[in-house]
Amino acid sequence: MTTPPRISCVILCHNYGRYLDRAIASCLDQEPGGYALHEIVVIDDGSTDETEEVCRRYRDRVRIVRRDCQGFGRTLTDAFLLTDGDWVAPLDADDWFHPAKLRICAEAITDGRLFIEHWENVVDADGCLLIADPHPGGNTSTLLVQREAALALLPVTNEIFFHALREAGHGRVLPVSLVHYRVHSHNMTDRRTPGVSQYYRADVCTALAHRLRTMAAEPPAWATATALRRMSHRFHAQAAGHRVEAHVQTGDRHACPHPLAAMLVGTIRSCSPPGPWLRAFASAVTGRPQAPLRELDNSGAGDTESDRSNTRA
Structure with a gap:
């Protein structure tokens, strides 16, 4: 058994x-x-x-x-x-x-x-x-x-x-x-202030993308070097997408072209579907956030009070 x-x-x-x-x-x-x-x-x-x-x-x-x-x-x-x-x-x-x-x-x-x-x-x-x-x-x-x-x-x-x-x-x-x-007032991730949660997740995805790229030199048993590099590009694209959303939420649309370009490059290099980039592009053009400020999200932001000050940096 x-x-x-x-x-x-x-x-x-x-x-x-x-x-x-x-x-x-x-x-x-x-x-x-x-x-x-x-x-x-x-x-x-x-x-x-x-x-x-x-x-x-x-x-x-x-x-x-x-x-x-x-x-x-x-x-x-x-x-x-x-x-x-x-x-x-x-x-x-x-x-x-x-x-x-x-x-x-x-x-x-x-x-x-x-x-x-x-x-x-x-x-x-x-x-x-x-x-x-x-x-x-x-x-x-x-x-x-x-x-x-x-x-x-x-x-x-x-x-x-x-x-x-x-x-x-x-x-x-x-x-x-x-x-x-x-969900309460002491959650680690600030979901009420425009852009804060999105910038935080962008930083996390960027750090993960760099880690995966480094791991490709000596791949673990669960992924090949090629897969790790592709995943790295995917998380770079996600990070750029979060930055586009943050700029739209804060009314700073003139800053969107650079992360939109980075998101497109990451999408192409990771062989990912173009849907997220198209939605980010439409959001930047219209000035309407894809996800208006809300009480929660499902993107995986930790919720221990310890790092609340860091998320507001």
Whole structure:
């Protein structure tokens, strides 16, 4: 009989003590299935609120890693370095898992699959639904990542780095909501100020594009050098697209030609469909944002408070 996959649940927390109890309980209350809950780890990234007190209540069932604040990227990187399960299920401490999260994701694990993503229910600070229908995922709490494959991408600044596994053809998206994703005034990513979220994602995609280009010199087992270079061009195109959107949101359309050109080059070199470039071009011409300021997005921006100041730079 095949050994069931061992899953490490890792909760990323910085001053989210008011939400942490529910996050931990959601990991402990997972339905049984074709997996082994290998460990639950809370990484307390220098919290100064009630986080330590909440952690003490669970110290017999959960491993606590408490350290000085090092930021979201370092904390997400450590979610893979400090665990040894076959798969890692990261969870922002202000979110909580559906009881069937691990069971359903485990059913999607097959040979060659390295990345599983699912949808989310979007809720407000009090846990009440903001959007009636499930919303596509992509952010930290909607992922299950094969740990060994992820190690090649470390260190990361954002969970978008792990999306490279999906781009390499080793992922699956489950159109079922398996997490409650909380949107509130202390989310790391500022989605209300025009351009801020888009510039942040552009920087993340640019960093990932550079990483993939470097990795092509010594490809990991899950991708060839040619595939890594093509993916690098694709993420460069995505970064340029985010910059176009940021310029449109901020009313700075005269700055759009350069990123539009970069986006077109990246699209051609990655052999990607032209649809995103055409939509970006139309947005730049009309001055209408593709995605007007809204409460959330599915592009994978981390939501731990640690790096809020960095996203506003």
